[in-house]
Amino acid sequence: MNKRQITAGILIIGNEVLSGRTKDVNLQYLTLKLGEIGIQVSEARVVLDEEDKIISAVNHLRSVYDYLFTTGGIGPTHDDITSLSIAKAFGIGHEKHPEAEAILRSYYKIGDITEARLRMAELPVGAHLLYNPVSHAPGFCVENVYVLPGVPKIMQAIFEGFYNNLTGGVPILSYSISTLLGEGIIGTDLGVLQLKHPEVSIGSYPFLKDGKTGTSLVARHTDQVLLEQVKNELQSLIVKLGGDVLSDLNNSET
């Protein structure tokens, strides 16, 4: 097992996310799935469908993190400029990929093979295909950059097909509890507990739910034994301050 922390960046490409028309749901999916295999998403960016913005973000994120996953902009229309931008980011050519073209030609009836659809077979030279069981037009990867579509169902289907082959790290375990005590009540003691265990990431998240307010605490580390110890200390802290230890209310949006 690889003991080093494995990291990833995520790049979400699309005017529709920055205009608010589309609510991105790919970030959370990818962060959860990657976390399961010990890949920590360390940064995400959302950029417009503009070549210079895409190239600059790709080149930064692929050099800083072990992996980069992009979503969006690989369809057949004029605003799908991700593939060409990836080629430019790597300084490599962009041409019809024979296997991708064969996949598209075997999927579509002859009359349906449009010029626009064949654009989806134009990929950076040397790209590896990531197969698409839903709508067939493949994603692809170049070195450590995995290029996926934006439509969640299709993105997920492609991702599921290759993600067992990613090199993960030690899975990060987490322990969560909630209390109706406010952050302002537990904050000072919690800070002391964090200082005692600097290697454990302890997060504190206020919630407002069904008229109740309180705090969820999340401890994350790769070591089960250490996490168990922090769990006991978190529970003692809450009890000491007069609170009840509740299961995590999993208030995922607040």
Next chain:
Amino acid sequence: MNKRQITAGILIIGNEVLSGRTKDVNLQYLTLKLGEIGIQVSEARVVLDEEDKIISAVNHLRSVYDYLFTTGGIGPTHDDITSLSIAKAFGIGHEKHPEAEAILRSYYKIGDITEARLRMAELPVGAHLLYNPVSHAPGFCVENVYVLPGVPKIMQAIFEGFYNNLTGGVPILSYSISTLLGEGIIGTDLGVLQLKHPEVSIGSYPFLKDGKTGTSLVARHTDQVLLEQVKNELQSLIVKLGGDVLSDLNNSET
């Protein structure tokens, strides 16, 4: 009315978003509200609760865009490091803000004024307060950087309080339609139409919904007359290719 395009960056700060525990809903809210007053969100980033990451993203985004809005990391616990990071990004001091402290002291009962809660009154020197009608601990702004909490209801309440004072641009109007024709069928003609109107942003978004597949087209520009012309041309394009013009299926997640 300011005719220049006004732009904004958004910085979402928090381990919980990059671990997948929390699904961010603030990006879409801010992009939609800012779009209404002609402020185009041009980039968003999500970073961990790490000082160097926050400082670097803040200094980039505040210098490239007219506005920067941050969410997350301004509560009372040890993992709330946004405020101090903003001060460091600007190279200014960080100390107790008398008015913020007065607000907190008048809101909490004397026994409830904890050291942790008073941390929320420590702000970059010279920061302007952004009032919080829900939980009182204020957001703040320094120059063009608006610093907001991560809890959506509180973030929105603060935002509503100051957003009429932002300097907007010309509101961007949009026109959307859907068709059951696939992107691969309309892609080539659509590309020609985009070339004819390079100043109009025309986006094409495939959808899969209720067993139907098709394409939504979105044209965006500030000029109503031009947009009306593009609308007519988009409708003609769909009809020419044998499709029906449908109202936008508004399939916001696909």
